[in-house]
Amino acid sequence: MANALVNVPARARRGEVIEIKTLISHAMETGYRRTQLGAPIPRDIIRLFVCAYNGTEVFRAELHPAIAANPFIAFSTVATESGTLTFHWSGDNGFSMTESAAIVVG
Amino acid sequence: MKRRASRREFLLAAGGAAAGMGLASIIAVEPARATPATMQEAIRKTVGSARVNAGKVKLELPPLSENGHAVPLTVSVESPMTEADHVKAVHVFTEKNPQPEVVTFRLGPRAGRARVATRIRLADTQTVVTICELSDGSFWSDRAAVVVTLAACIEEA
Numbered sequence: 001m002a003n004a005l006v007n008v009p010a011r012a013r014r015g016e017v018i019e020i021k022t023l024i025s026h027a028m029e030t031g032y033r034r035t036q037l038g039a040p041i042p043r044d045i046i047r048l049f050v051c052a053y054n055g056t057e058v059f060r061a062e063l064h065p066a067i068a069a070n071p072f073i074a075f076s077t078v079a080t081e082s083g084t085l086t087f088h089w090s091g092d093n094g095f096s097m098t099e100s101a102a103i104v105v106g
Numbered sequence: 107m108k109r110r111a112s113r114r115e116f117l118l119a120a121g122g123a124a125a126g127m128g129l130a131s132i133i134a135v136e137p138a139r140a141t142p143a144t145m146q147e148a149i150r151k152t153v154g155s156a157r158v159n160a161g162k163v164k165l166e167l168p169p170l171s172e173n174g175h176a177v178p179l180t181v182s183v184e185s186p187m188t189e190a191d192h193v194k195a196v197h198v199f200t201e202k203n204p205q206p207e208v209v210t211f212r213l214g215p216r217a218g219r220a221r222v223a224t225r226i227r228l229a230d231t232q233t234v235v236t237i238c239e240l241s242d243g244s245f246w247s248d249r250a251a252v253v254v255t256l257a258a259c260i261e262e263a
Contacts, residue, residue, distance in 0.1 A: 017218035030227070032204045058216045061224075066200060066208040068176035068225040068258075075211070078218040 002026055006087055008101040012079035020051065020059075021074045024089055024097060030065035046091035049073055054083040063091075079105045145199050148206040149237060152197050153245045158237060162246040163196075165236040169251070174228040174258040181211075183220035183238050183246070193220040195239040202232040227258035 007021040024046070031043025043065065051059040058077045071089075086100045149158070166180040183193045192215045198208040211222045220238075228234070231254045237247045 060212045062210040064207045064209060066203050066227045068227050072225050074223040076217055076219045078216055
């Protein structure tokens with residue numbers, strides 16, 4: 001199963017812009033490669049990444065095969081309240097992975 | 107003596123003309139390479155009939171990449187990121203990958219800062235274009251040329 005890493009500061013001041021970095025292990029098979037025998041290798045990529053802050057979506061990324069293997073995505077959000085950030089990756093062949101991180105805002 | 111001189115003159119003139127033609131053809135070809143049709147088509151599909159302006163957005167990529175399998179990319183946009191004036195989306199396109207779309211980031215006022223980063227694949231030495239869509243419906247773009255030594259995407263497994 002895929003391994004996901006998220007980097008969210010444990011605490012932040014209210015209204016502070018925090019940077020979030022995410023990394024997930026995934027081959028991101030492009031669908032344009034062939035084996036040495038010439039058989040095409042079917043596409044298998046993560047197509048969507050969504051980040052929600054206490055249930056409200058704050059960021060999303062639509063990925064294509066040109067995203068490198070083990071997708072790394074960095075973005076930012078405003079620390080509005082204490083709670084949970086959830087991260088969801090979904091893609092080809094029913095791929096689905098969820099990770100969450102707690103943040104204390106004060 | 108006079109004949110030889112005229113022959114030399116002729117060769118010089120001919121060589122100069124050939125070089126000039128070569129240069130002219132390179133110049134004529136250049137814009138077509140920098141803006142391949144498929145990328146333009148993909149950009150049109152995204153922005154519709156809106157005008158794409160230069161400025162406001164900054165695309166950061168290494169000018170030389172030894173490995174096209176993972177090229178770090180950062181896009182930042184000058185925007186206050188308020189409810190009234192924020193970045194809605196950031197699109198990235200390439201001109202020589204098998205498919206022109208790379209990624210679309212969707213953000214809003216809750217992002218606080220319009221700066222996103224990821225790692226992309228590049229199949230060849232080429233130009234990467236980013237287009238950002240603001241909340242007022244305007245589109246802004248930036249581009250960066252990357253020299254790629256080891257290509258990604260199309261090699262054998």
